[in-house]
Amino acid sequence: xxxxxxxxxxxxxxxxxxxxxxxxxxxxxxxxxxxxxxxxxxxxxxxxxxxxxxxxxxxxxxxxxxxxxxxxxxxxxxxxxxxxxxxxxxxxxxxxxxxxxxxxxxxxxxxxxxxxxxxxxxxxxxxxxxxxxxxxxxxxxxxxxxxxxxxxxxxxxxxxxxxxxxxxxxxxxxxxxxxxxxxxxxxxxxxxxxxxxxxxxxxxxxxxxxxxxxxxxxxxxxxxxxxxxxxxxxxxxxxxxxxxxxxxxxxxxxxxxxxxxxxxxxxxxxxxxxxxxxxxxxxxxxxxxxxxxxxxxxxxxxxxxxxxxxxxxxxxxxxxxxxxxxxx
Numbered sequence: 001x002x003x004x005x006x007x008x009x010x011x012x013x014x015x016x017x018x019x020x021x022x023x024x025x026x027x028x029x030x031x032x033x034x035x036x037x038x039x040x041x042x043x044x045x046x047x048x049x050x051x052x053x054x055x056x057x058x059x060x061x062x063x064x065x066x067x068x069x070x071x072x073x074x075x076x077x078x079x080x081x082x083x084x085x086x087x088x089x090x091x092x093x094x095x096x097x098x099x100x101x102x103x104x105x106x107x108x109x110x111x112x113x114x115x116x117x118x119x120x121x122x123x124x125x126x127x128x129x130x131x132x133x134x135x136x137x138x139x140x141x142x143x144x145x146x147x148x149x150x151x152x153x154x155x156x157x158x159x160x161x162x163x164x165x166x167x168x169x170x171x172x173x174x175x176x177x178x179x180x181x182x183x184x185x186x187x188x189x190x191x192x193x194x195x196x197x198x199x200x201x202x203x204x205x206x207x208x209x210x211x212x213x214x215x216x217x218x219x220x221x222x223x224x225x226x227x228x229x230x231x232x233x234x235x236x237x238x239x240x241x242x243x244x245x246x247x248x249x250x251x252x253x254x255x256x257x258x259x260x261x262x263x264x265x266x267x268x269x270x271x272x273x274x275x276x277x278x279x280x281x282x283x284x285x286x287x288x289x290x291x292x293x294x295x296x297x298x299x300x301x302x303x304x305x306x307x308x309x310x311x312x313x314x315x316x317x318x319x320x321x322x323x324x325x326x327x328x
Contacts, residue, residue: 006204007252008150010035013078015069017056017115018085022215023157026241027082030249036080037073056085057106062114066122081119082155083112086175087217090225092320093170101171108175112156113182120186123152123203124193149201153252156183160211160265167309168229168320180258183207187257208248208259209269212238226320228312232305237262271295 014036018024032038050072054061069078086108089100162180165173187205194202212218218238222230244261251259260266270290316322 005253006151006255007153007249009080012036012080012150013069013073013076014038014080014082015065015078015119017062017065017081017083017111018157019082020051022084022217023210023213023241023244024082024084026245027084027248030242030245034249056111056114059114059117062111062118065115066118070122077122077152078119079150080153080155081115082153082157083115084157085111086157088169088172088221090168090172090221090229092168092226095320096171104171105175105178108172109178109182112179116154116156116182116186119154120203123201148198151202151204154186154203154205155252156180156205156207158183158207158209160209160260160262160268162209163265163268163271166229166232166305168226168232180207180209183258204257206252206257206259208244208261209265210239210244210248210261211265212236213244214238214240227316227322228309228320231312232308236264267293267297 009031014028014031016024016028016038019028019038028038050069052065052068054065056062056065066077070076087104088108089096089104091100156179158179159173159176161169161173162176165177183205190203190205193200212233239261247261248259251261258269260269267290312320
């Protein structure tokens with residue numbers, strides 16, 4: 001384990017995209033308690049807070065947000081950007097208007113992609129402008145790079161459903177799986193800039209994978225969710241936003257990149273890591289062992305869930321709702 005926090009926030013500027021309620025609000029409060037300059041929380045006089053209204057489904061709005069934050073922050077870019085915006089529309093595939101699939105991608109994927117593109121352009125444009133094709137191997141460069149400035153952090157918020165999806169989440173799950181894939185790409189791509197510019201702050205990319213989150217958003221989902229989907233997720237115990245925020249921040253402080261906040265998601269993640277960062281050889285061995293167990297377990301989990309869906313169809317028809325069942 002690292003001897004010190006790999007996610008220091010005291011005195012640093014944090015941007016929360018989607019931080020006005022739910023998980024984003026809980027994250028903002030907890031980071032503010034640690035001394036971050038952030039929006040959306042009560043503050044002591046030594047901290048600064050700023051609220052920006054923006055439609056992040058527009059790429060130009062993401063650029064405007066970053067520009068406004070830089071201006072507010074006395075010309076300096078923020079140190080941390082945490083993307084929390086998103087919505088879920090859990091309905092059966094053919095009962096979902098095609099426009100809703102686009103809306104889900106806009107809300108859950110493109111809002112994060114646009115913010116990522118805007119902030120990474122801001123963070124990396126100076127290093128790209130100063131960079132040359134000449135290898136930097138002088139003693140002075142090595143000496144300077146031995147003392148690295150604190151890393152900057154780009155954090156996405158995905159979902160358990162990025163690892164394992166089921167009936168009723170076809171509008172939502174692909175957008176979160178896309179976010180996980182984007183995170184893997186950017187995590188590796190940031191090595192290019194860190195190696196070429198060792199004296200610049202490195203950029204770390206992380207993704208949080210919560211399961212169900214207590215709050216108004218979940219209540220709204222449950223109003224349109226089919227009885228079948230509710231039955232399939234009966235064993236899921238929604239977590240409070242404060243709990244997810246606390247566990248996520250602790251994992252960031254320990255240097256993790258792909259972060260889970262409950263035991264089930266942690267297990268399922270290990271069977272879906274692929275080429276993702278694993279945190280060293282020992283952790284990779286542990287992941288391999290647990291993934292082997294999960295691979296066997298998931299055979300039975302999937303078979304059980306498939307059978308439940310078939311049984312539901314026989315008893316209640318195709319609407320997903322008991323009250324819509326046809327009389328036999």
